[in-house]
Amino acid sequence: MRHDNDAYGQLILAYLEGKPSYEVIERDDGFVALSGGAPNYFAEYKSWPAWQKRAIKFARGKVLDVGAGGGRVSLYLQKRGCKVTAIDNSPRAIQVCRKRGVKDARVFSILEVGKFGPNAFDTVVMYGNNFGLFGSRAGAKTLLKKLHARTAPNATIIVESNDPYKTTDPAHLAYHRRNRKRGRMPGQLRIRARFRFSIGDWFDYLMVSKKEMQEILKGTGWKVKEFFDSGKTAYTAVILKET
Numbered sequence: 001m002r003h004d005n006d007a008y009g010q011l012i013l014a015y016l017e018g019k020p021s022y023e024v025i026e027r028d029d030g031f032v033a034l035s036g037g038a039p040n041y042f043a044e045y046k047s048w049p050a051w052q053k054r055a056i057k058f059a060r061g062k063v064l065d066v067g068a069g070g071g072r073v074s075l076y077l078q079k080r081g082c083k084v085t086a087i088d089n090s091p092r093a094i095q096v097c098r099k100r101g102v103k104d105a106r107v108f109s110i111l112e113v114g115k116f117g118p119n120a121f122d123t124v125v126m127y128g129n130n131f132g133l134f135g136s137r138a139g140a141k142t143l144l145k146k147l148h149a150r151t152a153p154n155a156t157i158i159v160e161s162n163d164p165y166k167t168t169d170p171a172h173l174a175y176h177r178r179n180r181k182r183g184r185m186p187g188q189l190r191i192r193a194r195f196r197f198s199i200g201d202w203f204d205y206l207m208v209s210k211k212e213m214q215e216i217l218k219g220t221g222w223k224v225k226e227f228f229d230s231g232k233t234a235y236t237a238v239i240l241k242e243t
Contacts, residue, residue, distance in 0.1 A: 009092025041070035061122030071097035
């Protein structure tokens with residue numbers, strides 16, 4: 001039995017193999033919750049929510065799929081004729097992507113995007129609330145500037161996030177206050193994933209409102225073209241490269 005720290009990858013691989021699969025998310029204040037889990041990482045396009053379907057129409061050309069998970073976005077865009085590079089820092093997630101037919105899947109962190117050459121991509125997709133992978137306001141600005149330098153002149157970023165303020169849960173509101181006292185953004189989570197015996201490493205995960213996203217983009221060479229709202233907390237944004 002393997003007790004490594006790739007809890008996220010283990011649950012994705014378990015789902016692929018038809019085994020029980022679930023994801024426990026632990027926050028650094030002790031709050032614990034079950035996420036939507038592995039089925040979301042494998043969903044076919046027909047079952048995607050409307051706000052994801054509307055935004056993904058803007059994807060074209062050479063695509064970077066950030067936090068590829070089970071490969072659902074990469075596989076859909078491959079079928080549409082896009083040349084997709086899928087990246088994830090989970091070796092097992094990338095193993096699953098390859099098994100499912102993603103042609104170019106790499107164990108690669110978002111923090112390494114500076115290793116790509118100029119004009120490497122026309123589109124960057126960050127679904128599954130993966131705007132959160134930027135981690136912090138400063139981290140987002142740094143990585144957005146790196147993506148600006150490594151994408152085509154008319155590039156597009158398609159992201160998904162959750163508005164952290166659309167909650168009445170006292171536990172979440174208390175966490176927002178805790179973050180403000182510590183000089184962090186209210187929706188800047190410190191979390192880790194757990195699955196069976198595996199416990200992932202702690203990492204920062206950033207949830208932002210639409211207004212906060214627009215503020216973060218200032219000075220990075222990107223601007224929001226359009227938001228697509230879920231009517232609840234989740235939303236997608238189509239972000240264009242400024243010329």
